[in-house]
Amino acid sequence: MSNSKPNHVRPDPDSVPPAVVNRLSLYLRELQHLVRDGEATTSSSQLGRRLGFTDAQVRKDLAHFGHFGHPGIGYRCEELVGAIRSILGTDREWSVALVGVGNLGRALLGYRGFAQQGFRLEAAFDADPTKIGSMLEGVEVHDIAQLAQVLADKRIELGLVAVPAAEAQAVADQLVSAGVGGIVNFAPVTLKVPEGVSKVGVDLARELEQVTFAVANREGSRVPRVHSPKSD
């Protein structure tokens, strides 16, 4: 049975700032660590401190979705885990397909963190005939030409795009036609997807660039060849 009784408010998702959703998943991760450490309750200030946010930020974020805290007590960890999972939709399993079984694709197939959060990788696709038909990490690699068929059969809901940049848009189009509700794109391109399909882009080089910006602009000027003497 589908869960018909969410005990949280369900605002229009577009009315929730993406930054809030992003932090929500951080709260969830931190709460799951707390649960594993045997903590029964926590507080907005503890959560905030561990993540680098203010206590007010934590409370305001949660307030978008309801009243989860207990004045004088804080938040019961398992309770809040359940609430946030319900908000994020991860209180159930999701069927996911992977397109592109190269380097990165194979790593995604083997990544344990997906299963731990309820994501089941149920199909993989590639265009390379030498890969088609093989099993990787218990998942069969299908011909990409079979994408629509297999996605329908397996009722796949989400897609991971791990193909070269040049093919990413075509793959995304096929995933959308096959009815996926969302895509995580690992190719370094901006995908065009229709309204009503959500997407997230993960570009590894761009992540490094966020770091180099801070490093390059931090100390003195650009004299990288010299190993700076760390006196402390």
Add this chain to the structure above:
Amino acid sequence: MSNSKPNHVRPDPDSVPPAVVNRLSLYLRELQHLVRDGEATTSSSQLGRRLGFTDAQVRKDLAHFGHFGHPGIGYRCEELVGAIRSILGTDREWSVALVGVGNLGRALLGYRGFAQQGFRLEAAFDADPTKIGSMLEGVEVHDIAQLAQVLADKRIELGLVAVPAAEAQAVADQLVSAGVGGIVNFAPVTLKVPEGVSKVGVDLARELEQVTFAVANREGSRVPRVHSPKSD
């Protein structure tokens, strides 16, 4: 010789909102596509349209760093590529070390996109004796006990953490002691790093959760498989 006179303003990096830096790397990526497509110039509105921002947003972001445009013309693509690479610090190569040669680590070693943007993966580390000493993708896997030594020898500036969550903080501490300026963390934990070291976290399950939020909360207005008019 090339270490002087950047022809852009260098504001205190902490005074630049992270969102701006994030968009900057998107502009760069898009500009590089335009260059490959043979475009000589572009405009804030073209750039914005392709990325889903307003033209004013693009201009304001760039204005943090100087005057790169030409009224009536727009931006010369190569010129702006050069300027943004200088701002992000990717107008030179960076030496990067990888810690953790599991599934994901091996994929990172093989990822071509790093080299394309000037990131050189020069050393890899693992604690597993069966991996130590092997070569993967042309990179030697060292004993993690040798981390400080190897990082100093190779003048490594950035670290990639791809170890299990339980070990990520210890690894980050070692990287920081060894003098790296920044870390990209692929383990699903929030790392503590000192002031003056920058970090970015990439959590694959969290990326998927951003998508499920949108999909799960869109449900109920389940749109039948209607052909939607193409919009851009």
Add this chain to the structure above:
DNA sequence: CATTGTGAACTTATTCACAGCC
């Protein structure tokens, strides 16, 4: 005359601060 760069207006996000509750 298409386009930039930018102050001003506006919108959104964050923090403050405190009433109410345990």
Add this chain to the structure above:
DNA sequence: GGCTGTGAATAAGTTCACAATG
């Protein structure tokens, strides 16, 4: 005492709109 939830205050970010410009 400690803590949440929230309106009010503040800060930050975005868009508008237009003078300046090649």
